[in-house]
Every structure is written in structure tokens, then in C-alpha cells.
Amino acid sequence: MARWLRLTDHRDVGTATILLAVVAGLMGGVMSLILRLPALDLAPSWRQAALQHGPIVMFFSAIPALTGGFGNWFVPLLIGARNTALPRVAAVSFWLSVLGFLLTLAGLLDPRSVLLLPAALHLAGTAMVLCSANLVATVFNMRRPGMTIGAMPVFVWSQLLAGCLTIVAIPMLVAALTLAGAAPAQQAARFLFYPGFCIMILPGLGMVGQIVSTFCARPLVGGRSIVVAMAVLATTGFLAWAHQLLDEGAASDDSLFGVVSMLAVIVPTLFIATSWCVTLARAPSPARALLARTPGLFSLGFVAVLVVGGLASLIRLANDPATAPLHDAVSLGAVFALFAGFYYWIGRMTGKPYPELLGRLQFGLLLLGVAIMFSGAPSGGSIAAAGAALASLSILVFALVVAVTLSRRARVASHQWGPGAVTLEWTIA
Structure with missing residues (x-):
């Protein structure tokens, strides 16, 4: 204690x-x-x-x-x-x-x-x-x-x-x-969109990039460029937020900076996702087979959410609700990245293997529930409620995964992620 x-x-x-x-x-x-x-x-x-x-x-x-x-x-x-x-x-x-x-x-x-x-x-x-x-x-x-x-x-x-x-x-x-002063939670949600986007998405990008590199048994294509893209993402996110704070309550109708800042956030994210896709395409077939494991599935879900959300934001950039698809992509992307990291590192954290079948079941339920919830159905309707129920069921499955993992006596195999697991957390006890 x-x-x-x-x-x-x-x-x-x-x-x-x-x-x-x-x-x-x-x-x-x-x-x-x-x-x-x-x-x-x-x-x-x-x-x-x-x-x-x-x-x-x-x-x-x-x-x-x-x-x-x-x-x-x-x-x-x-x-x-x-x-x-x-x-x-x-x-x-x-x-x-x-x-x-x-x-x-x-x-x-x-x-x-x-x-x-x-x-x-x-x-x-x-x-x-x-x-x-x-x-x-x-x-x-x-x-x-x-x-x-x-x-x-x-x-x-x-x-x-x-x-x-x-x-x-x-x-x-x-x-x-x-x-x-007033309505602090709503103020936080509005003020924190751009920096919160970067603070949530940057660790997710790094986590999924680490998984893709390990599973493909090769460095990420354009490794240095990915770091530069993440730095651009952090810088432009902060500048866009500063502009938002300065213009809060102003009568200006000029949205040029907002459009440019949104592009500067979306484009680096799509560049990083493209780099991952190229890395996956160049990986040998035995290495790509690891993507069918639960961390790989959640990583692919993270990529899909970012690409769909980024493209939707680009398409709707000229309209007033342009940030809505990006907001959903950030929130959902963070969830998929968190689960990808959990399944990737849970063996290192506990020394015990997770139940693969339950992990895949959780991914399927969460992906289906998210797709239904954000399919355009009214938020208070029965369709959206069904999607929310599936997503909630996936969380219950996750709780079962944690319980089963911690109760197991078996030890996780060394280098469980194959020859690509060469970073220090796998090579040093």
C-alpha cells in the first residue's frame, strides 16, 4: 500500500x-x-x-x-x-x-x-x-x-x-x-479545441506509428518527415488557438486564417497517415499478418478515422460546421489509439498475454457502434442509441479482457511481436 x-x-x-x-x-x-x-x-x-x-x-x-x-x-x-x-x-x-x-x-x-x-x-x-x-x-x-x-x-x-x-x-x-467565470466546462471545450486536438492526437500518432513500425519490421517511411509533420501540427495548432482567443467576441468576418489553420492541421495528419500506409505496403507478408492482431486492428481503425475525418473536414472546410468532422475524428482517434497502445503494451506491463478473441470482439463492437453513431442519424434517435449501446458493450468486453488478462498464470512470450520489436522496452528487462 x-x-x-x-x-x-x-x-x-x-x-x-x-x-x-x-x-x-x-x-x-x-x-x-x-x-x-x-x-x-x-x-x-x-x-x-x-x-x-x-x-x-x-x-x-x-x-x-x-x-x-x-x-x-x-x-x-x-x-x-x-x-x-x-x-x-x-x-x-x-x-x-x-x-x-x-x-x-x-x-x-x-x-x-x-x-x-x-x-x-x-x-x-x-x-x-x-x-x-x-x-x-x-x-x-x-x-x-x-x-x-x-x-x-x-x-x-x-x-x-x-x-x-x-x-x-x-x-x-x-x-x-x-x-x-461562467460556464467553465463549455469554455474549456471551446478554448481547448486546437491545443487539445494536438495534445491528444500527437501521442496517438506516435503510439500508432510505433506499432506500425514494429509490426512491419522496418522503419517508418519518411521517419524524419513524420517528426517534422508532428512539429508543424503542434505549432499550427497553437497558432490557430491563439488566433481564436484573440478574435473571441470580435466583429471580424474574415475566415481566411481559420481556413489556412485548419488546412495546416489536417494536411500534416493526412501526410503521416499516408506514410503509415506506404510502410504497410512495403512490409513483407509475414510481418503484415500481425496487423490481424488486436493492436493492429485498432491501429488500422485509428488510421481510418483520421483519414475519413480529415477528408470530411477538407470537403466541408468552406461551411460553418467545418470543425465538426475533425472534432469527431480527434475524439474517436484518441479512443482507438488508446486501445491500440493498451493491447500492444499490456504484455510488457503485466507480463501476461491478453485474450486475442475478446480483443477482436471489442474492436468489432466499437467500430460498428462508432460507425452507427456517426452515420448522420439524429443523436436522440433509436439508431444512434443502438450505436451507443454497441459502443458501451465494447467497453464491457474491454473490462472482461482486463479481468481475464490479470487472472492468467501464463507468461507472455518474449518478443511477442516478432523481429520488429527492437525498441528498448522489449530488449531491456
Whole structure:
């Protein structure tokens, strides 16, 4: 028990953060499902509370899992470090997230407590900044001898870029929320779209890129260009957000910058997805067979969501709701990337193999549910409710996967992902 209270090891911090993200994600998923069930006639106060599922998932599930969870777990391993640079800071970051989540629950149970949700978002933002500062310091100061910046795996690069963006953007977001005062959750969702897009999508891009490279047993095509594209994505996302803040409430009708910034976000993402597709096409057939495993399926789902969402945003770029397809692509892409990373690294994290059949079943249910929910059907209709039910069922299957994995006595085979598993987390015990 004392070990889990101190949390001085990066793996313990990562595991605890992933558990918190699972709880917050389940809560946000239930709230989203409630909104999509037409038979429920909620009181206005409870419906208003359920509308907060977006910020809850973003602040306490998606971003913490991608950075504080998988970032704390695998960035030190991938650069050959024994721990993060600031292990106590990592522990403080986690407990601030827990406190922020508890305040969020209290604010939802008592909608009259107008100060609880802003306080929770402040704590979550502080936790994100501390976590990112720790990871950035780890990358710059804890690399093993001989590992240069250019030799770092793509996942480490993605965490570095997302961390730098978090350190710059989140303090300004917290200040903006403090000045905004009213409706802090809605303000957070609106203000955080562009930086939140990058903070969520960058670790997902790095994670899926790592999986594609491992399964194809070859480096990614255009490896350096992918890093440059991620840097462009982070920079343009931040600049677009700054422009959005400066123009908030202005009478300007000029949308040229918005169009250019949207293109600057979409084009690098599509370039990276194209690089993955070329890498897959050039991989030998035995290596491509690994894509039929659960991490490969979720990675392909991530690519499909990004490509479809990016192309839909390009087509609708001239219309007012141009950001809607991109928003859906980011949210769903983060979910697929998280599950891809979980199934890819769960053997390394627990030493036990996951049930492959259940993993594929979860992927099928989630993909079908997502396709139905975002097929254009009305959000309160029975079709959308059926899709939400399938997606919810996939989460129950995921819980069963976790239970079965942890209960197994068998140990995972060494180099379970074949000859392409050459990064340090697989080669160093």
C-alpha cells in the first residue's frame, strides 16, 4: 500500500494514471450514453450535468492516459532511463488529477456549487503541466549514453512535442477560464479545441506509428518527415488557438486564417497517415499478418478515422460546421489509439498475454457502434442509441479482457511481436 501512495516509480505512476483514466472514461461514456437514449426524460439540471462529459473525458481520461499513463510508463524505457527525471513531481501530478476528478464528481452531484468545476479544471490543468514538464525534462536529461535526439523513437518525439505544447498552452487556458467565470466546462471545450486536438492526437500518432513500425519490421517511411509533420501540427495548432482567443467576441468576418489553420492541421495528419500506409505496403507478408492482431486492428481503425475525418473536414472546410468532422475524428482517434497502445503494451506491463478473441470482439463492437453513431442519424434517435449501446458493450468486453488478462498464470512470450520489436522496452528487462 505504501508503494502505491508514494508512487516513486514511473511504472506505478503510469499504471495508476491509466486506472484513473479508465474510471473517468467509463463515467464520461455513461454520461454520453444517457444523452443519446431517447427514452430517458432527464431533469434539466441532470441533463446539464451530463453535458459535461466532453471536458471530463478530455481532462481526466484521454489526455492523462496518453501522457501521464503511457507516457510515464514507456518514455523512460524507450530512452533507456531507470526513472523519470522528477519522480516526486510525477506523483504530485497524479494526486492532483485525483483531487480534480473528485471535485468534478462533487460539482456534478450539486450543480449549485459553481466553484467546484472551475477548481477541478485548474487542478487538472496544473497536473497536466507538471506531468509534461517531467516528461520533457526526462527526454532531455535522462537518455542513455549514445542516444541522440534524432535517434529517439517516434513515440518519444510525440510525447516531447505534446509536452511542450501543454506547458505553453494550458497555463493560458487556466487563466482564460479564470477570467471567463461562467460556464467553465463549455469554455474549456471551446478554448481547448486546437491545443487539445494536438495534445491528444500527437501521442496517438506516435503510439500508432510505433506499432506500425514494429509490426512491419522496418522503419517508418519518411521517419524524419513524420517528426517534422508532428512539429508543424503542434505549432499550427497553437497558432490557430491563439488566433481564436484573440478574435473571441470580435466583429471580424474574415475566415481566411481559420481556413489556412485548419488546412495546416489536417494536411500534416493526412501526410503521416499516408506514410503509415506506404510502410504497410512495403512490409513483407509475414510481418503484415500481425496487423490481424488486436493492436493492429485498432491501429488500422485509428488510421481510418483520421483519414475519413480529415477528408470530411477538407470537403466541408468552406461551411460553418467545418470543425465538426475533425472534432469527431480527434475524439474517436484518441479512443482507438488508446486501445491500440493498451493491447500492444499490456504484455510488457503485466507480463501476461491478453485474450486475442475478446480483443477482436471489442474492436468489432466499437467500430460498428462508432460507425452507427456517426452515420448522420439524429443523436436522440433509436439508431444512434443502438450505436451507443454497441459502443458501451465494447467497453464491457474491454473490462472482461482486463479481468481475464490479470487472472492468467501464463507468461507472455518474449518478443511477442516478432523481429520488429527492437525498441528498448522489449530488449531491456
